[in-house]
Amino acid sequence: MAIKSLRLRIQIWHAAILTLVIVGFASAAYWQQSRWRMREIDRELSSAVEVLSSQLAAMPVDILANIGSGEQPDPTNKTIASEIWESLRVPDTFTPRRIRHRFEAPYFAIIATDGRVLKSSTHAFERIPPAVDYPPQDASSDITYRFQGEWREAFVQGPADSIVLAGRYLGTDFRDLQELAWILSGIGLLLLGVGLLGGWLASGRAVAPIGQIAIVAERISASQLSDRVNAESMDREFAGLANTLNQTFERLEAAFQRQSQFTSxxxxxxxxxxxxxxxxxxxxLSKPRSESDYRETIEVCQRATRRMTDLVESLLTLARLDANMQPNFTTIEITETVLGVIEELKPLATKRALLLEHALEQSIHVHGDATQLAQVIRNVLGNAISHSPIGETIQITLTADGDFAHIHIVDHGPGIASEHLGKIFxxxxxxxQDRSRSDSGGSGLGLSISHSIVRLHQGTITVRSEPGQGSDFEIRLPLTKPETPAPTIPPFPRENGG
Amino acid sequence: MRVLVVEDDPDLLLGLTQALREEGYAVDHASEGNEALARAMAWPYDAIVLDIMLPNLSGREILRQLRTKQSTPVLFLTALDTVDDRVSGLDLGADDYLVKPFDLSELLARLRAIIRRSHEVADPIIRFGDLAINTTARLVTKDNEPIELTAREYALVELLAMKRGRLVTRTFIYDHLFDENHDSMSNLVDVYISRIRSKLGKDFVKTRRGEGYLVGN
Structure with a gap:
């Protein structure tokens, strides 16, 4: 099962790494120490063996001859030679400290080739195992080392084919090393404990900002979207996260506000x-009325119903456009579409004595929905008609250049002040601010719908306007290239000229 | 009672005007902010029904400017329905706030209430001896017997009753009884006064020669 707590996971990793480091360090220290100790022991043993060999080599010839024949000098015959033989021993420096038992003392032996022990330190016999594998068979002129149980021995080929051997009990050294192991383990555990505690506290401090962010995020999503995570007091790593979150909240708040504005x-x-x-x-219904009164009431209600129907239709259109549905995209000749709308709105223009001048390039094809694009032209041209002073002219042009078709609808109405330009879509x-439909008509969604439609067609709709001079709406639509499908262009940023 | 209705939707304005006239109010109307402010400043209306979202000048701005000069009762009648809108509307000095779509009877009741309040009348039934003027039912009774009055006659009785104890000039009555569509007829007020005297009794209205009329003490 995966551990869900980051802090716990950090702690576990921390513990594992810390343990590995401490164990590694302690093992290395222990190994180094034991190796060093063993080398020390071997050096002692080798020097003991060398001293013995050199002492032996310095013996009078008869003793050496005796050794060769495997005889021991008679101890009762106190000759100088036997005195020398008796005094044969390892140097004092060879005796280690802290010997608990006699048998723990270092020992030596001089052994004949046939295995007889010619001379040894006394206790050596007590522990020399049965002669089967003793003496060593492979003695050579180089010093050889071996383990005999808990003892370490060094031996060498001495004078007159003798074998000179020195041994040393390792128990005391093992005890020392064991003590060292205990000390190392203790220190290691202590370090581990301190390290884990420190790590736990540190990881707690490190993850604390996440908790803080979570609390704020929860509060924000629960109630007020205007709240923000305080990124300034945080570390760089978390400040980045907090800033990202804040930006998300900002976008969310804006979207929320737009949505609630839209709903309201x-x-x-x-x-x-x-x-x-x-x-x-x-x-x-308040009192009996004449038939004409009732008729008027019904007419008023009918107007209101039409207005609501228009609004609901517009809202549905917007909802469909928001869903980015591409219902009936085909290759259409935009010239026909524009001309169709002009014909359709001509009576409206004539009513206001407006002249619709148009110059449309022929055979311009775009990929799209003819009904939707007609609605765009209708909305923009309709606005131009209702805002133009009586008797004015409205110019409609359609041109194509390179990749785009350009539709311009230019009126000579009152124009749009710059503070409104950015918002009219x-x-x-x-x-x-009246929201009255008495003269301008429409639900206030026309340009917004047009904008959505054009964006769905991967085109742009922009306006240039000068108060008192009129407005110039430009609709730009990507042209259809024969054989090649319409390119997928990422959503364009809204542009507003002027 | 003369009221000003400010509403930019022509259908709604028409309906409101008709409804209030049928209730006996003299009604002036405006469909745009500047005109509304000019009218509100020029006449001491008994009440103003004010939309907030208006062309040229918002209802809030109209009220703000009006409150520096006049204490006319104002009822906001608007589609802005959030608590913030209502609170800010009332805090601007509106006397009441009604959200569209509204019930006609509620609008009329609220209008009556703010007019009563402006005349410091708490009881919707105003009594003078054996006369009782029920401002809710728009009915006058004498010894519990209802008296038949036309809408305008009732309006005059109500106006005088609201102004009880104070001298009311003929011009004041004229201004508050008839809207701007009426041509000035100086004796019209006298005609209505004599009509209600004949229906309610001579003592109801006292005439102060050259000054005006007085109801009550």
Whole structure:
């Protein structure tokens, strides 16, 4: 099962690494120490063996001859030679400290080739095992070392074919090493404990900002979106995270605000026609009325219903566009579409004595939905018609250059002040704060819908306007290249000229 | 009672005007901010029904400017329904706040309430001896017997009753009884005064020659 706590996981890793380091260090120290100790012992043994050999080599010839024949000098015959033989022993420096038992003392032996022990330190016999594998068979002129149980022995080919051997009990050294092991283990455990505690505290401090961020994030998502994680007091690593979170919250808040603005705008747009209907129905029912009064009430209600229907349709269109559905994208001749809308709106323009001038390039093809694109032209041209002073001219041009078709709809109306330019494609945005549809008509969604449609077609819609001079709306749509499908262009940033 | 209705939706404005006139109010209307402010400043209306989102000048701005000069009762009638909108509307000095879509009867009741309050009348039934003027039912009774009054006659009775104990000039009555669509007819007020005298009794209205009329003490 995976461990879910980051802190615990850090701690476990920390513990594992710490343990590895401490054990490694202690083992190395122990190994080094034991090796050093063994070398020391071997050096002692070798010097003992060498001293013995050289002493032996310095013996009078008869003794050496005796050794060769395997005889021991008679101890009772106190000759100088036997005195010398008797005094044969290892140097004092050879005796280690801390000997608990006699048999722990170092020993030596001089052994004949046939295995007889010619001379030895006394206790050596007590522990020399049965002669089967003793003496060593492979003595040579080089000093050889071997383990005999808990003893370490060094031997060498001495004078007159004798074997000179020195041995030393290792128990005391083992005890020393064991003590060292205990000390190392103790220190290691202590270090591990301190390290783990420190690590736990440190990891706690390190992950604390995550907890802080989580608390704030929870508070933000629960209630007010305007709250932010305080990134300034955090470490660089967490400040990055906090900043990213803050940016996300900012976008979320903006989206939330847009959404709630949209909802409140939409409900507001529905409230007025609802009020009208409610008002007139209650008024009509409050007392008996004439037939013409009832007719008027019904007409008022019908107007209100139409307004609400238009609004609901627009909202549905927007919802569909938001869902990025690409319903009926085919190759269409945009010239026909534009011309169709111009013909459609001509009566409206004629009513206001407006002249619709158009110069449309022929056979321009774009990839898209003819109905939707017609709606864009209708919205923009409709606005131009309703905002143009009576008797003015509106120019509509369609050109193509390189990759794009350009549709310009230029009016000579009142124009749009620069503070509105950036917002006219926003949903429900109206230049007049009145929201009255008495003259301009529409739900306040027309340009927003147009914007969404054009974006769906991977084109752009921009406006250049000068108050008092009129407005120039440009719709730019990617051209269809024969044989090649429409390129996928990433969503474009909104542009607003002027 | 003369009220000003400010609403930019023509259908709604029409309905409101008609409904209030049928209730006996003299109604002036405006559909745009500047006109509304000019009217509100020029006349001491008994109440103003004010939309917030208006062309040229918002209802909030109208109220803000109006409150520096006039204490006319104002009822916001708006589609802005959030608590913030209502709180800020009332804090600007509005006397009431009603959200669209609204019920006509509620609007009328609230309008009556703010007018009563502005005249410091708490009881919707105003009594003068054996006369009882029920401002809710818009009915006058004498010894519990209802008296038949036209809407305008009732409006005059109510106006005088609200102004009880104070001298009311003929111009004041004219201004508060008739809207701007009426041509000035100087004796119209006298005609209505004599009509209600004949229906409610001579003692209801006292005439102060050259000054005006007085109801109550």
């Amino acid at each position: 705008d939409a409900s507001h747009e529905l409230r007025t026609p609802l009020s009208v209907m409610n008002m007139h129905q209650q008024l009509a 926003d949903r429900f945005y109206r230049i007049e």
